[in-house]
């Protein structure tokens with residue numbers, strides 16, 4: 159009997175701990191992973207890639223991006239149709255559902271970083287400030303790493 | 311026959327079809343389009359024709375340097391595929407990037423851009439007339455979108471890589487959906 163109640167106690171404690179851990183709010187409501195800028199030579203625009211996870215329980219919208227290192231930053235999507243490619247400006251921003259992850263990756267969503275304000279090199283760090291709707295704080299500063307043009 | 315089995319058979323058929331005609335991963339355009347011919351300006355500023363390739367097979371892509379996403383992604387895949395080829399093949403194959411945005415892509419801009427990918431990549435561009443003649447020849451198009459306030463603009467362009475053999479005959483269209491291994495396999499087979 160003693161053993162049974164001991165085991166029960168352990169189970170109850172474990173379950174309680176699990177419930178407590180799962181209920182803890184994540185440290186950050188928004189998680190940005192692998193932020194990188196692909197270096198393009200010759201002063202042409204560069205693409206910024208990352209993945210974004212919304213840890214809140216409501217949808218959020220990425221509506222803007224800006225960087226001191228670039229004259230202008232836009233949120234774009236490359237669309238490939240029937241052998242042709244073009245870019246679409248995401249003027250409504252990008253919606254990230256509750257608990258969802260959206261990838262900004264080659265041949266899809268990307269930051270279009272225009273007019274570099276200084277000569278960048280592989281390995282440099284570039285800060286980008288994201289603007290969100292539906293989450294506080296609404297601004298989020300992320301450090302991107304400059305990667306070679308031949309990387310994906 | 312039960313449904314799951316039918317599904318499996320269909321999937322197998324689709325997989326076969328996806329491999330393309332005659333086992334190419336890309337689309338064979340052999341005999342469907344005319345041989346390579348153009349008059350353009352190269353990254354050195356000289357006027358050149360298809361003879362600039364000196365009888366070497368060519369992998370050609372139409373794009374523009376102010377294309378931050380799909381152009382580098384495609385050229386990077388092409389260069390990665392070339393690196394997987396046996397050394398002699400690597401040396402034979404010529405890479406060419408034709409900018410359909412001559413307004414922004416002068417020789418110097420083109421040289422900086424193509425050199426970042428490979429020393430074997432030649433940058434080319436031309437007048438609208440020269441570019442239209444070449445793109446029409448391969449049944450592809452390009453176009454410009456409305457200018458933004460700062461004067462910048464987007465260019466729509468073909469997403470495929472065109473491969474020509476040593477006789478300048480068009481052989482393959484490598485669509486943007488192909489991975490590095492598939493591009494390498496097609497190039498290796500073509501260059502044999």
Ligand SMILES: [Cu+2]
Nearest residue numbers: 234245270379
């Ligand atoms: Cu873009």
